[in-house]
Amino acid sequence: MELLWKYAEGNCTPDEKVAVERMIASDPLLRKELEIMLDVQSNLAGMEAQSPSLHFTQNVIDALPELYANKEIEPLVKPIWMKVFVGAMVAIFAVIISIPKSSGTSTISLPYLEEITNFINNTVSHLPSMTIQFSILILLSLAMLVFFDKMMIKRVRGLMMI
């Protein structure tokens, strides 16, 4: 019986197929059984899905909770502050570079400026590699900020998915 069902479903191996065909050729009752099985099989295989009402999809969409709403994820450091930060760093950098050359010929006479420039000048003269150290410090700070920002965005997105 199981072999006949296998045959009706089309799952028989070539050997089994030959065996079944031999059996049904010599036994009309078995052939009738197989015909009924094929009938059942084709009717079941021809089942069609039933459709819900026309408004079903919209009803589902309307009932969805706001789980994955497209919230704007703001970066930790706003672009404007990044610009200010970079600008300030560039300015400091420029001052450090220009001070040793222009200290002697400076025409600016703002209060405390001379003291500041003298201090920076002295510091720089004691640390010849200060420019390089500053550059590295700035780059590292920027890299860390960008990395931290991306990490936070990822984390927030992960929380939204839960």
Place this chain on the structure above:
Amino acid sequence: MEKDILLIKETMQGSKTAFKSLVEQYQDYVFSVTLKILKNREEAEEAAQDTFIKAYRALGSFEQRSKFATWLYQIAWRTAIDRYRSRPATRQSLDDEQSFLQIRDTSATPLQQVQQQNTRSLIENALGQMKAENATLLTLFYLNEQSVKEISSITGLTESNVKVKLFRLRNTLKNILTQNLKEEVNSLV
């Protein structure tokens, strides 16, 4: 499968349009499963709606170990079974006759069509009288094209149990047709 995964990703990024596509793709199959269990269109539609909302909430936990369809039918099965169990025992479905399976029309001669109609109505009646679980097993296997292994994960039955049940159910249908054939022959004699 890949299309489903893409739609799931888009849904989780906030696109309800992507989830709408998933609903449209699977609503008929999910509804067929819930209808087979509950045998009442209104209740089945509510269960199908619950299924999609539950799936939406749990999309983050879908690990792609199985097909999305199998995962979805598993939710549909549990949702419908829970509803079925919470029903008062005496409650009768008002539109049971609509829960029978629809059988696809094929081109055939008028005589064959009459014979097919007879077979169809017999099978439909038999399926309608079956236990909800049994009729759903046949639906999952033949309509939703789920394998024995997938049906096992949807229903929680063991694979061998699913195989045995499917075998017995087909035999039951075959016996009904055989009995009917004998009655027809006797009436002719």
